Amino acid sequence: MSDKKSANAMWGGRFSAGPDAIMEAINASIGYDQKMAKQDIDGSRAHAAMLAAQGIINDSDASAIRKGLLTVLSEIEGGNFAFSTALEDIHMNVEARLTEIVGPAAGRLHTARSRNDQVATDFKLWVRGQMDAAIDGLSALMAVFVDQAEAGADMVMPGFTHLQVAQPVTWGHHMMAYVEMFARDRSRFIDARKRMNESPLGAAALAGTSFPIDRDMTAEALGFDRPSANSLDAVSDRDFALEFLTSCSICATHISRIAEELVIWSSAQFRFVTISDRFSTGSSIMPQKKNPDAAELLRSKVGRITGSLVALLTIMKGLPLAYSKDMQEDKEQVFDAADSMMLSLAALTGMIADMRPNEEPLRLAAASGFSTATDLADWLVRALNMPFRDAHHVTGALVKMAEDQGCDLHELSLAQMQSVEAKITDAVYEVLGVENSVASRISYGGTAPVQVRAQIKRWREALA
Numbered sequence: 001m002s003d004k005k006s007a008n009a010m011w012g013g014r015f016s017a018g019p020d021a022i023m024e025a026i027n028a029s030i031g032y033d034q035k036m037a038k039q040d041i042d043g044s045r046a047h048a049a050m051l052a053a054q055g056i057i058n059d060s061d062a063s064a065i066r067k068g069l070l071t072v073l074s075e076i077e078g079g080n081f082a083f084s085t086a087l088e089d090i091h092m093n094v095e096a097r098l099t100e101i102v103g104p105a106a107g108r109l110h111t112a113r114s115r116n117d118q119v120a121t122d123f124k125l126w127v128r129g130q131m132d133a134a135i136d137g138l139s140a141l142m143a144v145f146v147d148q149a150e151a152g153a154d155m156v157m158p159g160f161t162h163l164q165v166a167q168p169v170t171w172g173h174h175m176m177a178y179v180e181m182f183a184r185d186r187s188r189f190i191d192a193r194k195r196m197n198e199s200p201l202g203a204a205a206l207a208g209t210s211f212p213i214d215r216d217m218t219a220e221a222l223g224f225d226r227p228s229a230n231s232l233d234a235v236s237d238r239d240f241a242l243e244f245l246t247s248c249s250i251c252a253t254h255i256s257r258i259a260e261e262l263v264i265w266s267s268a269q270f271r272f273v274t275i276s277d278r279f280s281t282g283s284s285i286m287p288q289k290k291n292p293d294a295a296e297l298l299r300s301k302v303g304r305i306t307g308s309l310v311a312l313l314t315i316m317k318g319l320p321l322a323y324s325k326d327m328q329e330d331k332e333q334v335f336d337a338a339d340s341m342m343l344s345l346a347a348l349t350g351m352i353a354d355m356r357p358n359e360e361p362l363r364l365a366a367a368s369g370f371s372t373a374t375d376l377a378d379w380l381v382r383a384l385n386m387p388f389r390d391a392h393h394v395t396g397a398l399v400k401m402a403e404d405q406g407c408d409l410h411e412l413s414l415a416q417m418q419s420v421e422a423k424i425t426d427a428v429y430e431v432l433g434v435e436n437s438v439a440s441r442i443s444y445g446g447t448a449p450v451q452v453r454a455q456i457k458r459w460r461e462a463l464a
């Protein structure tokens with residue numbers, strides 16, 4: 001009987017002894033799932049209101065429960081709540097405290113419900129909130145990229161392939177490339193949010209319930225579009241967490257790409273951009289140093305975020321229906337990835353807003369490496385009606401000549417050019433400057449300032 005006392009107050013009826021300390025340690029999730037206190041209490045309040053509306057519990061019990069739950073929430077939010085590992089998780093911690101506050105009426109709250117549909121509901125609400133935060137964070141990030149694009153719509157810079165100078169592009173064009181990438185990331189969160197927005201509440205343990213519950217009522221109260229249609233699926237499904245982590249992983253991958261560019265661009269060798277002091281750090285030994293630590297950390301966050309995705313995919317793989325305790329391991333992965341994601345979005349937004357492009361080094365680099373060779377070949381095709389393959393060959397010979405003489409293409413004299421191709425005229429010089437080059441790329445989606453400005457306008461309107 002004394003042993004029986006220490007058995008779990010929530011489910012200890014059939015137990016004659018309490019759990020081993022190690023059992024308690026491996027079983028408990030309260031250390032982290034207390035993050036879902038607000039969602040747990042919102043779900044319970046909706047459930048209690050529905051039970052009363054359906055005549056399953058009486059109005060006075062329901063109102064005591066609903067009021068008591070608000071007291072519990074304010075204790076938790078105020079830091080005045082003693083979480084208990086013996087009570088395993090947030091669901092039982094809240095219910096136990098509710099019992100202390102309102103007495104036996106609290107025991108009626110768990111009618112027609114199980115922790116299986118409860119945890120699925122809480123976790124969905126939590127993930128949905130993070131999806132909304134990611135959507136807002138991405139909108140803010142896109143807006144600062146559009147600002148950068150607008151300020152440098154005409155600024156020339158080298159476009160790279162293989163990190164070798166390829167063709168001149170505009171700064172605005174490069175910034176807008178990231179707007180497109182982050183827009184796709186945002187749409188992935190938006191899509192996932194639509195798909196996940198079905199309420200598991202009322203699925204109970206796995207089979208539904210014999211009580212006359214109204215699942216539409218709780219779904220609506222919690223902002224879900226509808227109740228989920230299969231109770232087994234409802235308690236087994238963690239697709240929403242996987243899709244959240246997938247969306248985060250792709251977004252973090254994109255963030256790592258701009259982060260890498262910032263690291264390269266801010267180096268003394270490139271000097272393409274100046275990162276603000278607010279987003280740089282110094283060295284404890286080398287007084288001259290200004291390090292792009294935030295960019296490096298942004299480059300690395302994808303490791304832990306994608307790690308979380310792989311972890312949860314692996315946890316879910318091969319799980320039989322319906323609930324298994326394995327699924328408790330979903331939360332820390334998602335919590336950690338969400339923290340990393342939101343911090344990354346905020347840090348990148350700040351860095352991009354503050355970053356200054358350095359016009360002169362960008363322009364010099366744009367003109368280096370015979371970056372207008374393709375313009376020359378295109379001119380030979382247009383002006384001399386040469387087949388492109390021949391034009392490619394002639395241009396190659398001119399590049400070789402310029403390289404041998406240590407000059408750029410536009411520094412070759414007309415006579416030198418004509419020694420390779422007699423029909424070349426001095427109109428060729430019009431296409432050789434980097435400004436001419438970018439201005440000529442007017443195809444839809446191309447780097448010409450006129451095209452880039454059209455995209456800036458489109459996104460400004462879409463983001464307004």
Ligand code: ARG
Nearest residue numbers: 029089115116119323327328
């Ligand atoms: N803490 C548990 C979790 O996070 C809640 C669900 C427990 N359900 C159960 N049948 N033991 O998964």
